[in-house]
Amino acid sequence: MMRGLVLMLAGATTLLSQGEKIRVIAFGAHPDDCDIRSAGTAALFAAAGHAVKFVSVTNGDVGHHLIHGAALAQRRAAEAKESARRLGIEYEVLNNHDGELLPTLEVRRQIIRQIRQWNADIVLAPRPNDYHPDHRYTGVLVQDAAYMVVVPHLVPEVPAIRKNPVFLYYEDGFQRPNPFRPDIVVAIDDVIDKKIAALDSHVSQFYEWLPWVAGTLPEVPKDPAERKAWLKRARTREIGPSGPIRAALVKWYGPARGNAVKYHEAFEICEYGMQPNEARIRQLFPMLH
Numbered sequence: 158m159m160r161g162l163v164l165m166l167a168g169a170t171t172l173l174s175q176g177e178k179i180r181v182i183a184f185g186a187h188p189d190d191c192d193i194r195s196a197g198t199a200a201l202f203a204a205a206g207h208a209v210k211f212v213s214v215t216n217g218d219v220g221h222h223l224i225h226g227a228a229l230a231q232r233r234a235a236e237a238k239e240s241a242r243r244l245g246i247e248y249e250v251l252n253n254h255d256g257e258l259l260p261t262l263e264v265r266r267q268i269i270r271q272i273r274q275w276n277a278d279i280v281l282a283p284r285p286n287d288y289h290p291d292h293r294y295t296g297v298l299v300q301d302a303a304y305m306v307v308v309p310h311l312v313p314e315v316p317a318i319r320k321n322p323v324f325l326y327y328e329d330g331f332q333r334p335n336p337f338r339p340d341i342v343v344a345i346d347d348v349i350d351k352k353i354a355a356l357d358s359h360v361s362q363f364y365e366w367l368p369w370v371a372g373t374l375p376e377v378p379k380d381p382a383e384r385k386a387w388l389k390r391a392r393t394r395e396i397g398p399s400g401p402i403r404a405a406l407v408k409w410y411g412p413a414r415g416n417a418v419k420y421h422e423a424f425e426i427c428e429y430g431m432q433p434n435e436a437r438i439r440q441l442f443p444m445l446h
């Protein structure tokens with residue numbers, strides 16, 4: 158028992174030596190997906206000096222009712238850049254077409270390259286049972302890369318990583334084949350306005366395209382400050398006093414803080430990649446205390 162404990166602690170220090178940056182890479186299908194699911198967590202990591210990169214696997218070139226193609230892709234790349242500036246992170250938009258993403262070998266190689274080049278400790282992705290085919294295939298692509306990132310003769314131009322990262326899924330509401338399980342829940346109350354500021358960068362989406370799809374375009378205020386307040390009301394949902402999210406918050410933060418949290422982002426541990434124990438999760442998510 159004692160020997161096991163000593164070995165575990167020794168392992169923990171070699172995995173992340175003091176002062177070392179935690180490296181997080183988040184994948185989304187479109188330039189705004191990573192922001193919606195993890196901008197609060199990203200802001201917390203960035204504020205603590207860690208390294209975060211958002212990657213949009215498509216360029217978002219059909220996500221609008223008035224413009225499309227290169228003009229839209231260019232606009233969305235600029236919005237992503239502004240979001241990254243506000244969060245203190247990096248953002249890369251890959252040049253694959255929106256609405257047509259498939260889990261091909263070519264895109265799998267792109268994902269492997271991204272994870273290796275970032276030397277990621279944590280990889281975030283959607284679950285592969287999302288309603289949107291681009292989201293779904295982004296989930297499949299990251300799953301397909303989860304083991305391959307350590308195989309040196311695959312994509313040999315970028316050296317394979319020696320340690321397999323922890324792969325995590327974003328929270329979603331899909332029930333089949335199984336509902337999302339909140340293994341890690343991060344309190345984002347301190348950075349909720351930063352998260353809204355990140356979403357506010359994606360003007361073409363939150364103030365134009367998404368309200369157009371929902372039929373709520375006339376409700377969007379014209380004034381920049383008013384529409385940001387409207388966005389916060391529309392995009393934030395306080396957690397209830399009970400349920401699995403609240404229970405996870407109490408587990409990670411203790412009852413006093415855990416019961417007081419209003420806003421959160423949650424993640425499920427993927428069965429592929431490194432399987433972290435509780436001590437390792439606390440190392441990788443130092444904000445959990």
Ligand SMILES: [Zn+2]
Nearest residue numbers: 186187190292
């Ligand atoms: Zn999307």
